[in-house]
Amino acid sequence: MKELAQLRKAAGHTQETFVDAFAEEAARLGTDATISVRQLRRWEREDPPPLPHPGQQVVLEAMFGVPLAEMGFDVPPHRLTVSAPISDPGEVRRRTFVADAGILAAEAIVPARPGPRFGSADVACLRVRLDGLYRTDHTVGSMPAMMQADRIEREITGALTAASYTSRIGRELQTMLAELHGHRAWYGYDGGRIGQGRAACMEALAAAQLVDDPLLQVSVLETLVLLAIKAERVWEAVSAVEHAYRLAVGAGAGHTVHLVIALRDANVATHAGDLSGARRALSRAVNHQGCADTDSEVPKWARFVGPFEVDYATAEMYVRAEQPKRAVPFLRAAVRAMSGDLARNSASYRVKLAQVLLEAGEVEEACAEMAAVLDACGSIASPRLLDRIRGFQRAVGGIDSAIARECGERMRGSVT
Template structure:
């Protein structure tokens, strides 16, 4: 009959951080891992938790339940026949029963399954919310103030998360979220390595991020890391690695059922690789795909935080890059102007970087005065942005303009020398 919650199974489920719906999914996944033909519905779970006595799970369900919680069936509140009780004997004992055994007190084992051994402070959902807010704020810091202050803040967040993972108490669900955040932080660190010109450091962070994202089985997080790895591989002139990263990103996105925005980011990296390799036909194909994905992005029901920066301006910028690679700087100019015009607010670092790129192209097209005007506009705001990559671009423009015989160019070079 239906009655009040008996406590055993329900307490274990709550302590592990499962809702009834998420427990059903966790049960399914564990059954797949064990190779057991067993399933449970929310309705049956409610009967297990409320009826007195609860209906006895069949042997397959028992195996999955005991694997999920690490305690024998009686500790979950089930009235279990003697022949179904899992015994506590060494599995190497030839006289023992050859099925899963429990070698510790069931209550202690349950606690060990749910909490780390250290008796540190308790980490709960409120702490996760605060850390998530700090982590998401890194994007804004990077876009507005640059990677240097963002990297410093990321270091502080990483220390807090690793300290919590190592010494705090938390449920398995909270622990998984902490590990996911750590994987995201490694991905941020990879980008900061790229932006700071520390490409070896960035590549190392990519490998850490990929491993961490695999451990938490998050394919879209892996895609975000591969996106940065493409940029690092291109800088290292490892086109084959960059192309492999793009293909793997496509596979992961397809497997995860990702929407058009994620596919747009991958298509843009595909265009980066083809442009760098001088494969202009391949670049056009990738950009055509990017335009298609961009047209569908407005109806995307869910976009990961790392993909929210992308928009039409990225497509225009990549198209301009293709024309520059084809030695047609004048054809690149309108695309760069369009990119700057469509870029939303809050992207100060990107906007400055795009303007320097436009200045480079204008200079190559012989439009010296316009090129210097763009760089002067960047210098007006450069003091509030700490991005080594942006600073490097300005210095590159200084070298290119330094060989131009023009009063405007000489004045611009002198200002760069004083400012940077």
């Protein structure tokens, strides 16, 4: 039956995805109706096809926006959908349609837009570029990544606004837009633009909710934690951690996702001076890290995490407790374990190590670490990294020693 098959294909469904969509629509309508792929094939292949029962008719008409008869079925008179106002007091009528229902259906399924068709190949190209933002950010910093993100966002929103696409393609575009806002949230954090970062988080969360992707929401919430801490909104950071835990449990997330959340939990507790809470969160992080290799699938946004993140968070706890000497071995381990692909994070970790070594009285080693950072980070455009370097510059300027003075001189010539 070509009419039904054409309607299904125009809506962007395979026979398998249509069966799933049918079940979702029936649930929304509160109708006890189901179909199988085998039954759908009979409807589309046999002539005449078997007539759907009344419950199935309700769902099919709701999905396509046309009467059952216009789907190619031979419908008896008492089952025909009429075209009359449903508020007519003379009789109770079934769901009605406008007279030219065929035109209505075509417009509802594939909106008439002036732009070109946007298909799977176009989405795949955008996906490669979107995923490439991680590498740009990690290797040369958030500023170049932000410029790339601007271009990608214009293409995604342009396609959503003007192109013609199936519902599946539209959902993928909206998912990518949610991810892009998540990237922007991180760039706001890295660039010290906390208000912009929080605004991007709100957009990302709304977009992730609309496509019903709980793990994508978790990825945004973990960035929101960092932004909320910077904004001194500890209550918001606590709520973000709690909500992330709920979403992760509900989605059946693996250990790696739970490891990221536990680390953000430790960040909040450390910032608040709750060192007992930080130790508990870090204990959970260690347990999840030990089981992370059992995860069958890890979201792209969580793949950065590893033992070095746990060591770094542990060092942060000791720094907060004013025990820099105890923090040093954890920072050294984190720096050694950092992947060479994470150039920005590696430089940031080494600056932190240099700062803590300075606080621990290890001036010579601190200056050696900073010299290594200056040698390696010339091409990295990260405002947060630059702020850390300037912080070390101020600290070393207050130390009266030849090594400290030499380090300070070099920094004055390197840091602008």
